Ligand code: HEC
């Protein structure tokens with residue numbers, strides 16, 4: 035494995051693609067990370083992994099302001115956005131669970147409690163695992179560190195583009211937020227009318243968007259601006275890529291090379307460790323669901339980010355695996371035989387079939403490397419109250 039990497043390095047150096055002191059990981063050896071592409075400025079790194087930008091990119095029609103972010107935070111925590119006024123975005127995207135919810139399948143309307151203590155309500159399970167909100171500002175980022183916030187892929191099947199478009203979708207969902215309170219086509223008018231009747235929101239919308247500005251569009255913009263403020267882009271890996279030689283342990287460095295060598299970075303690449311493409315992996319169904327989850331229609335799901343996994347177990351679109359060890363075992367067992375009976379072996383992604391075999395030591399090293407992608411310094415603040423007067427985060431106590 036080392037041979038392969040040094041060989042590649044040699045070739046790159048012969049063609050002058052690397053600086054002489056480049057280690058093949060496109061790092062910024064002088065430590066001046068410029069924040070656009072992890073700081074290496076040329077992106078000739080041969081393994082397509084890089085640090086996150088230092089700042090998020092806003093869409094042209096929704097520049098962030100402190101007032102918008104503050105309004106968005108209130109809306110994110112306020113169960114007034116849900117039909118039965120018991121569920122907020124934060125119910126399933128909670129800072130104490132890495133802005134996810136810590137359970138395999140989310141529980142929305144009618145549920146009580148937070149994360150593993152949450153009990154099922156009258157609307158049943160949401161059919162998927164809640165992904166984190168952290169760094170969704172960078173969804174869709176390419177290997178050069180460029181983000182197009184209007185086209186950013188959202189959801190496990192990429193069915194929404196951009197945080198603004200995504201933000202109003204949970205409000206319509208029967209199991210997530212709407213429940214039985216009103217028919218789906220009454221969702222936005224009902225919620226907007228509720229907000230217009232709350233003085234606190236009149237003031238906050240006024241400050242963020244000007245007078246008479248309470249509309250569904252501005253709810254979406256404020257939520258998106260808040261989500262873009264929840265960043266965790268200074269992990270040990272980012273520090274290493276920006277030039278700090280001591281940020282990774284020897285085992286993590288080994289794990290990084292093995293991650294590339296076995297082929298994980300064919301899909302988990304770029305600053306988010308995701309190509310934002312759909313792939314068929316054939317993860318088995320979650321038996322809490324009556325129907326198989328077909329993903330995009332062909333059992334393909336989007337490559338998730340590998341950042342901040344320490345906070346967001348369980349893993350996969352349906353939370354089937356509780357630990358990273360189980361995920362690695364899955365990859366090791368899953369080269370050409372689908373574990374999901376609905377998936378043909380032939381349909382498994384080629385890049386999956388090309389994964390090299392892993393031994394236990396390599397798995398441990400790769401897991402150690404994945405730990406270097408955690409950055410616990412994200413904003414975990416919880417508002418003490420929200421303008422509706424309802425409990426912040428919904429019925430999570
Ligand atoms: C009942 C739990 C629940 C609630 C409430 C909820 N979500 Fe989610 N969220 C999920 C689940 C589950 C998914 C994945 C759904 C899918 O992929 O089909 C998701 C996906 C997302 C994503 C996509 C992330 C990505 O990387 O693709 C964003 C952004 C998001 N939610 C924001 C919100 C916002 C904003 C609200 C409030 C308006 C909200 N969510 C309310 C459970 C919830």
Ligand code: HEC
Pocket residue numbers: 293296297298299300301302312313314315316317335336337338339340343346348349350351352358361362365383384385386389400
């Ligand atoms: C063919 C593309 C591909 C390759 C190669 C690949 N992955 Fe994945 N990875 C995915 C997709 C797609 C998912 C989500 C699958 C699902 O939910 O059904 C995923 C999920 C994961 C998850 C769960 C993350 C979460 O938040 O749920 C981890 C961890 C992971 N992969 C690590 C790895 C490692 C380590 C390797 C190398 C041994 C690897 N992957 C190789 C595409 C890939």
